[in-house]
Amino acid sequence: MSPENWTWVTGFVLLGFPRSYILQSLLFLGLMVTYVVTAIGHLLIIGLSWTNRHLHTQMYFFLRHLSFLEMLLVSVVVPKMLVIILTGDHSISFASCILQSYLYFLLGTTDFFLLAVMSLDRYLAICRPLHYETLMSGRVCSQLVLASWLAGFLWVLCPTILMACLPFFGPSGIDHFFCDIWPLLRLSCGDTHLLELVAFVLSTSVFLGSLALTSVSYACILATVSRAPTAAERKKAFSTCTSHLTVVIIVYSSSIFLYIHMSDAQYTLLNKGASVLSCIITPLLNPFIFSLHNEKVKQVLRHALRWHRTMAVRDYEGHRKEILDEEINVCNF
Numbered sequence: 298m299s300p301e302n303w304t305w306v307t308g309f310v311l312l313g314f315p316r317s318y319i320l321q322s323l324l325f326l327g328l329m330v331t332y333v334v335t336a337i338g339h340l341l342i343i344g345l346s347w348t349n350r351h352l353h354t355q356m357y358f359f360l361r362h363l364s365f366l367e368m369l370l371v372s373v374v375v376p377k378m379l380v381i382i383l384t385g386d387h388s389i390s391f392a393s394c395i396l397q398s399y400l401y402f403l404l405g406t407t408d409f410f411l412l413a414v415m416s417l418d419r420y421l422a423i424c425r426p427l428h429y430e431t432l433m434s435g436r437v438c439s440q441l442v443l444a445s446w447l448a449g450f451l452w453v454l455c456p457t458i459l460m461a462c463l464p465f466f467g468p469s470g471i472d473h474f475f476c477d478i479w480p481l482l483r484l485s486c487g488d489t490h491l492l493e494l495v496a497f498v499l500s501t502s503v504f505l506g507s508l509a510l511t512s513v514s515y516a517c518i519l520a521t522v523s524r525a526p527t528a529a530e531r532k533k534a535f536s537t538c539t540s541h542l543t544v545v546i547i548v549y550s551s552s553i554f555l556y557i558h559m560s561d562a563q564y565t566l567l568n569k570g571a572s573v574l575s576c577i578i579t580p581l582l583n584p585f586i587f588s589l590h591n592e593k594v595k596q597v598l599r600h601a602l603r604w605h606r607t608m609a610v611r612d613y614e615g616h617r618k619e620i621l622d623e624e625i626n627v628c629n630f
Contacts, residue, residue, distance in 0.1 A: 306465040308390045309484075311381060313474035313569060325382040331581050332375045338584025339364040355433045356422070356537070359415045360587060362442050366411060367580035370404040373397060374475045374576050381474075391465070394476040399457040401475065405575065406503055407449030412545055413507040414441045419538045420514035424521045452499055459492040473569060475576075504552060511545055540587045547582065551575045 315321055342364045346357040377397065381387050389397070418438075421429050460478065463485040471480045478496060482489045518538060525531040551574040 306391065306469045306484075308388050308469065309394050309476065309481075310470045311387045311389060311474055311476075312470045312472050314378075314381065314387065321382050325379060328375055328379055328382075328577075331577060332371060332379070335371050335577075335581045335584070336368060339368040339580070342584055342587065355418055355435075355438050356415075358435075358438050359411065359418060359442070363408070363411055363415070364584065366404055366408055367583060370401070370408070370576055371580040373400045373404065378474055389476065394471075394481070395457065395461050398460070398476040398478055398481065399453060401576065402453045402456075402478065403449050406452045407445050408548065409503050409507040410445035410448050411442070412541070412548060413510045414445055415541050416511040416514040416545065419541060420517055422537065423518050423534055452503060456492060456496045456499065459495065463487045463489065463492070473572070475572070477572065504549075508549055511549075515542065543586050544579070544583055547579050548575065551579065 315324060343361050346352040346361045374397075377389070418433055421432050425432065456478065460481065463482075464487045465484055466486045468484065471477075471484065473480045482493065515538070518535070522531050522534045525534060551571045
């Protein structure tokens with residue numbers, strides 16, 4: 298077809314969904330349950346760490362922002378998937394596709410920076426305990442979180458602008474369940490070498506940089522913990538890191554698959570699996586990881602549940618007493 302007959306693409310079609318009605322129904326149910334549980338889990342962590350004074354520490358300050366970030370991350374992808382399955386309309390406008398891609402990589406990049414900051418926080422808490430409160434003051438924590446968000450915003454801005462300027466004349470089908478940058482690049486009719494180079498350099502630098510900082514922090518933590526005189530002290534010192542370390546392993550393991558080059562069919566399938574793990578499964582697991590591995594969070598949660606149960610019993614008894622008083626007054630009358 299000659300260039301004069303090309304038609305500018307104003308939208309895309311997401312083709313990464315099963316065609317079977319039964320599979321779509323199961324997928325919709327699974328996504329809905331996953332999204333609700335994820336939202337409740339992260340809101341619970343945010344609410345507990347915000348309202349309970351025992352959790353007003355640096356670690357829970359970062360955890361609160363991590364929960365907020367991952368709740369946004371899953372909200373960028375899953376609601377659109379639910380709408381597509383429910384309505385059967387797999388189309389997405391060009392502007393919405395670019396915006397979804399930008400938000401997804403913005404939040405993912407910020408996640409890397411924030412996890413690196415949390416590893417630095419654990420390093421200072423265990424290896425530099427006498428200077429911890431000074432080095433990790435409330436002002437410093439706020440600046441580190443703000444720097445993580447600002448870095449994520451600027452890191453993804455340039456590739457997104459280059460992507461938005463590329464020509465797309467068809468086909469418009471994306472073999473994915475959201476607007477990932479690599480499937481979009483394959484649909485462009487323009488020269489994508491500059492964008493591929495910029496995206497590769499930026500993604501590799503943030504991945505390796507944050508991984509290096511996290512690895513060095515935990516190497517120092519392990520060296521410090523191993524010098525503890527008793528096994529109980531070593532276990533207590535390292536127990537504050539197990540939740541964060543578990544999340545770090547899951548996040549970085551899923552991201553490593555994106556750098557493995559295979560055939561197109563294998564790469565597409567692997568890319569989908571890594572995307573599901575990073576933007577759906579990991580945000581779902583994180584509230585359980587941070588709560589089940591943390592005695593303080595479980596204690597605060599048990600206290601909150603007991604308080605609500607006590608208040609409910611008091612309200613019930615008070616309401617019952619009012620009814621009895623009314624009945625007595627009617628009988629006396």
